[in-house]
Amino acid sequence: MKEYTRAQLALRNGQDREEIWCAYQGIIYDVSPSRLWRNGKHYEHWAGQDLTPELSDAPHTSRVFERFKVVGKLIQA
Structure with a gap:
């Protein structure tokens, strides 16, 4: 599984790049397909x-x- 740092994850915020990713319990998910994550924000x-x-x-x-694709693992760096 590909590994990403917090800094790399932060770039996938729906603002800096097209990808919209979030991490949960060390796993990074691509939430881009969700209409609820438009512009990288979901409620608060x-x-x-x-x-x-x-x-x-x-x-x-x-x-x-x-329901979302796993894109990698969040690492501490």
């Missing part, structure tokens, strides 16, 4: 970052990530 959440600590505020469970 922003793409290009690790959303693990924010999921407790969401009205859904982590199963929501099952």
